Amino acid sequence: MTKEEANAPRAARFLVSGPPLLFLIVFFVVPSLIMILTSFRFPGEFGGLAPITAPAGANHGEYGLTTEAYQFFFSDILYAEIFLKSFGVALATTLICLVMAYPLAVLIAHSEKRFRNLMVLLVVLPFASNFLIRIYAWMIILGPESGLSHFINAILGAFGVAPVTLLFSPFAVLIGMVYVHLPFMVLPLYTNLEKHDPSLLDAAQDLGANGWQRFWRVTWPLSLPGVFSGSALVFIPVLGMFAVPDILGGTGDILIGNLIKDQFLGTRDWPFGSALSIMLTLVVLSVAGLAAWFARSATGQRAV
Amino acid sequence: MMNTRCTHPAPVASLLFLLAWLVLFTTGCAKQDQDAVLSSKENVLHLFNWNNYIAPETVRRFEKSCNCKLSQDYYSDNEEMLAKLSAGATGYDLIIPTGNAMDTLIRQGALKSLDKTLLPNLGNINPAYLDTPFDPGNKYSVPYAYTLTLLGFNQEKVKSLGLPTDTWAVIFEPKYLEKIKGRVTVLDSQRELMAAALKYLGYSVNDTDEKHWEEAANLIVRAKPYWAAFSNTSYIKELAVGNLWVAQGYSNDMFQAALDARNTGRKFTIGYSTPKEGAVLALDSMVLHRSGSRSDLAHQFINFMLEGKNSAELTNLIGSGNPNMDAIQYIQAGIADNKAIFPAPEILNHLEMLRDLDRKQRRVLSRLWTEIKLR
Amino acid sequence: MSRTNIWLWSAAGVIYAFLYVPLAIVVLYSFNDSKLNAEWVGFTLSWYKTLFQNTEMLTAARNSLIIALSASFSATLLGTMAGLAIHRYKLKVLPVLVFTPVAMPEILLGVSLLLFFLQVLNLTLGMVSIIIAHTTFCIGFVAIIVRARLQGMDESIFEAARDLGASPWQTFRLVTLPLIIPAVVAGALMSFTLSIDDFVITFFTKGVGEPILPIHIYTMIKVAVTPEVNAISTLLMLLTLVMIIIAARFESHASSSANATSRETG
Numbered sequence: 001m002t003k004e005e006a007n008a009p010r011a012a013r014f015l016v017s018g019p020p021l022l023f024l025i026v027f028f029v030v031p032s033l034i035m036i037l038t039s040f041r042f043p044g045e046f047g048g049l050a051p052i053t054a055p056a057g058a059n060h061g062e063y064g065l066t067t068e069a070y071q072f073f074f075s076d077i078l079y080a081e082i083f084l085k086s087f088g089v090a091l092a093t094t095l096i097c098l099v100m101a102y103p104l105a106v107l108i109a110h111s112e113k114r115f116r117n118l119m120v121l122l123v124v125l126p127f128a129s130n131f132l133i134r135i136y137a138w139m140i141i142l143g144p145e146s147g148l149s150h151f152i153n154a155i156l157g158a159f160g161v162a163p164v165t166l167l168f169s170p171f172a173v174l175i176g177m178v179y180v181h182l183p184f185m186v187l188p189l190y191t192n193l194e195k196h197d198p199s200l201l202d203a204a205q206d207l208g209a210n211g212w213q214r215f216w217r218v219t220w221p222l223s224l225p226g227v228f229s230g231s232a233l234v235f236i237p238v239l240g241m242f243a244v245p246d247i248l249g250g251t252g253d254i255l256i257g258n259l260i261k262d263q264f265l266g267t268r269d270w271p272f273g274s275a276l277s278i279m280l281t282l283v284v285l286s287v288a289g290l291a292a293w294f295a296r297s298a299t300g301q302r303a304v
Numbered sequence: 305m306m307n308t309r310c311t312h313p314a315p316v317a318s319l320l321f322l323l324a325w326l327v328l329f330t331t332g333c334a335k336q337d338q339d340a341v342l343s344s345k346e347n348v349l350h351l352f353n354w355n356n357y358i359a360p361e362t363v364r365r366f367e368k369s370c371n372c373k374l375s376q377d378y379y380s381d382n383e384e385m386l387a388k389l390s391a392g393a394t395g396y397d398l399i400i401p402t403g404n405a406m407d408t409l410i411r412q413g414a415l416k417s418l419d420k421t422l423l424p425n426l427g428n429i430n431p432a433y434l435d436t437p438f439d440p441g442n443k444y445s446v447p448y449a450y451t452l453t454l455l456g457f458n459q460e461k462v463k464s465l466g467l468p469t470d471t472w473a474v475i476f477e478p479k480y481l482e483k484i485k486g487r488v489t490v491l492d493s494q495r496e497l498m499a500a501a502l503k504y505l506g507y508s509v510n511d512t513d514e515k516h517w518e519e520a521a522n523l524i525v526r527a528k529p530y531w532a533a534f535s536n537t538s539y540i541k542e543l544a545v546g547n548l549w550v551a552q553g554y555s556n557d558m559f560q561a562a563l564d565a566r567n568t569g570r571k572f573t574i575g576y577s578t579p580k581e582g583a584v585l586a587l588d589s590m591v592l593h594r595s596g597s598r599s600d601l602a603h604q605f606i607n608f609m610l611e612g613k614n615s616a617e618l619t620n621l622i623g624s625g626n627p628n629m630d631a632i633q634y635i636q637a638g639i640a641d642n643k644a645i646f647p648a649p650e651i652l653n654h655l656e657m658l659r660d661l662d663r664k665q666r667r668v669l670s671r672l673w674t675e676i677k678l679r
Numbered sequence: 680m681s682r683t684n685i686w687l688w689s690a691a692g693v694i695y696a697f698l699y700v701p702l703a704i705v706v707l708y709s710f711n712d713s714k715l716n717a718e719w720v721g722f723t724l725s726w727y728k729t730l731f732q733n734t735e736m737l738t739a740a741r742n743s744l745i746i747a748l749s750a751s752f753s754a755t756l757l758g759t760m761a762g763l764a765i766h767r768y769k770l771k772v773l774p775v776l777v778f779t780p781v782a783m784p785e786i787l788l789g790v791s792l793l794l795f796f797l798q799v800l801n802l803t804l805g806m807v808s809i810i811i812a813h814t815t816f817c818i819g820f821v822a823i824i825v826r827a828r829l830q831g832m833d834e835s836i837f838e839a840a841r842d843l844g845a846s847p848w849q850t851f852r853l854v855t856l857p858l859i860i861p862a863v864v865a866g867a868l869m870s871f872t873l874s875i876d877d878f879v880i881t882f883f884t885k886g887v888g889e890p891i892l893p894i895h896i897y898t899m900i901k902v903a904v905t906p907e908v909n910a911i912s913t914l915l916m917l918l919t920l921v922m923i924i925i926a927a928r929f930e931s932h933a934s935s936s937a938n939a940t941s942r943e944t945g
Contacts, residue, residue, distance in 0.1 A: 017768065020758070020764070031794065103687055104695075126702055129876075133912040133916070179698075269666065280786075
């Protein structure tokens with residue numbers, strides 16, 4: 001090989017990996033760093049940000065860097081409460097999605113090969129519709145004039161209970177979150193279940209295990225990596241969502257995403273909004289790390 | 305030899321055709337309407353205005369008089385407007401902020417000063433509304449209209465329930481709220497709701513004592529379970545169709561609700577009054593934003609709205625207060641002596657204009673507001 | 680065994696119904712002759728008519744299409760390069776940068792880009808800012824799809840090309856590219872769909888005066904709900920359905936040709 005030919009692969013490597021790397025550094029890494037920096041600055045007197053360097057003769061206490069935004073975050077249990085609430089909603093959504101997605105994934109995995117693609121497509125298809133439409137659909141179903149509302153309130157009325165509004169409630173938010181994220185749970189589960197060796201189940205049956213035992217001792221442990229991927233794919237986006245509570249929720253149903261949005265498009269408190277975003281990022285990274293750790297240790301426990 | 309060419313071009317081609325057609329179709333349909341209206345597409349005045357704060361007829365007459373198009377974006381809260389401007393919203397020629405928001409904009413250096421030579425009608429404004437502490441000498445602003453934040457109510461319902469209509473107590477006291485649970489809304493605005501609570505407790509709307517704020521917040525949290533929602537715009541329609549019986553809102557919106565109820569032949573009427581504890585007076589002015597490109601058209605608009613006839617049209621159609629002396633003669637009798645729109649002197653003493661808060665105060669208020677929403 | 684099957688089938692049926700009934704209701708009520716989305720009154724196409732007279736909506740649709748086309752073009756280009764690079768070379772930094780935007784909550788990306796555009800670039804928010812933002816989060820999806828396809832391929836083809844004396848560029852042009860075209864097209868279609876549907880990131884990076892379709896729909900939902908929203912929703916669903924069908928047919932044609940190819944060489 002000549003020197004040119006030896007260098008050609010190296011040149012090719014730069015040419016291929018360079019542009020995307022450059023683009024992402026400029027439009028992903030730098031903005032993230034800006035966000036970190038912003039969380040350590042003072043908010044401007046009239047919105048925006050205060051300059052980092054104080055103008056001549058100005059009071060130095062109001063310029064430069066500060067941990068004020070983070071102090072504000074920890075000064076009141078309120079913000080931790082909102083994080084916990086978002087956590088709870090994300091957890092509930094993930095569990096409900098898991099319970100709903102599992103039977104479906106099992107069915108698809110055990111179906112004949114020629115039907116499988118179609119069934120998967122049918123799961124993914126709703127996901128292809130606009131995200132807002134999927135939320136709007138539930139506005140219709142849960143609205144006070146809908147058939148469902150009338151039906152439920154009629155039943156409640158029969159027991160002498162006051163009518164409830166289904167829409168603009170935590171219940172509506174939960175349904176909306178589940179509806180939007182269900183396909184994300186189905187796909188990883190199905191991908192994992194498809195790879196299970198059916199002879200394992202036959203062997204278990206020969207050894208005298210009943211249906212429940214076959215599921216709990218064989219299928220479930222083998223599916224854990226899929227369970228964790230699916231859970232991460234649902235949990236993490238739900239943590240940051242603001243559109244679902246914004247449209248389907250009542251005034252008290254604000255989650256961390258709504259709070260962040262308010263700081264930028266309402267209160268004009270960019271440092272605090274950035275601080276909240278950094279806290280959210282840390283939570284997300286921890287969750288992702290945990291999920292990866294569980295997935296690895298679960299794979300280590302695979303049945304032989 | 306391997307067949308390395310990708311095979312079926314048909315799906316990709318059909319896809320590209322579909323997309324190209326869509327782009328052309330939407331462009332064609334969108335442009336058609338605009339071309340029909342404009343003689344020149346570049347003559348556009350960009351206005352950032354409150355919801356429901358200009359009558360369609362006024363817009364049409366202005367467009368004819370200037371041979372241009374008025375393009376509007378809306379906000380329902382001063383905070384929303386300031387946040388959007390902070391977040392990079394540019395290209396607005398004219399904005400109509402309330403006094404305290406205008407204060408902020410002036411101090412940010414975001415406004416262009418006015419060319420008074422282009423505003424011969426400026427003398428029409430009642431001097432009482434000029435020279436505000438926000439803009440001494442009116443370098444940047446011309447008063448547009450003013451509104452009060454007050455209580456609107458379904459008169460028949462409120463009478464039958466024996467509720468008072470001249471006090472904030474009706475939205476803060478459980479003994480009244482019990483009778484209207486789920487049928488009352490308040491404004492989704494930090495400043496406005498706090499102002500009402502502070503006034504009810506006997507403090508000024510510009511009180512920045514944190515202890516007083518806590519008191520007001522507790523008052524609000526105590527009343528919250530009875531409220532149907534925090535609403536900035538939907539209460540107009542809900543009052544007019546009878547779903548809501550009491551609402552905190554702006555005087556011109558209440559005027560609209562009353563009109564709608566009358567026009568649709570409802571069996572009830574919508575009334576509105578200023579609570580005796582006092583309320584917020586919002587003086588909105590027209591200002592030029594520095595990112596606008598058509599200050600000529602902007603000045604034309606301001607001068608147009610300074611004409612008594614046009615200014616009166618605003619009042620007659622949307623029920624806003626009017627600082628224009630020349631307009632009084634054109635205002636309908638029913639509106640001119642409506643005490644909620646043109647407050648009597650004894651009420652004027654209890655009205656206050658909001659001042660802007662500094663950043664520390666804004667942060668404290670925002671935390672209180674989050675707590676209010678969450679509890 | 681058949682008893683569990685019945686349970687499985689009914690559970691699956693319920694879940695499929697759960698997925699489709701809400702969307703069916705949206706489509707159904709787009710033809711309903713009533714302003715309230717409450718009960719069926721009669722069939723009408725009037726909402727579609729008002730839709731086509733709504734200039735702001737049409738401008739929003741046009742803007743969204745332009746953005747989606749531009750963003751999917753750049754995302755496909757950069758994402759394909761990224762997918763190739765990650766598969767071929769042992770890179771440490773690029774995979775992290777490419778896949779993190781996919782996993783993160785969208786609001787974080789939206790907010791950080793807003794800050795970046797305003798503070799560093801002093802850019803007036805508008806179509807350009809949205810296109811850049813959409814490209815950033817679509818690159819990851821394209822890279823995942825392209826890399827998955829490369830991982831499933833037989834390495835011996837590339838070795839054969841190298842042994843025959845092909846330069847890296849020739850290998851790419853004559854061997855790699857034709858084989859990954861289905862993945863590239865799938866990635867492009869995925870980016871297009873994601874861009875046209877995107878709400879959160881667009882929400883933070885859009886300017887004023889230029890309507891964008893998802894934001895316009897959002898305003899309609901929050902302020903004044905009329906069945907016009909149902910009509911535009913139905914049309915959007917139709918568009919994405921058509922695109923998915925075309926993508927599926929392309930995929931099956933291409934993979935059958937790839938199968939034929941490997942049968943020839945294998």
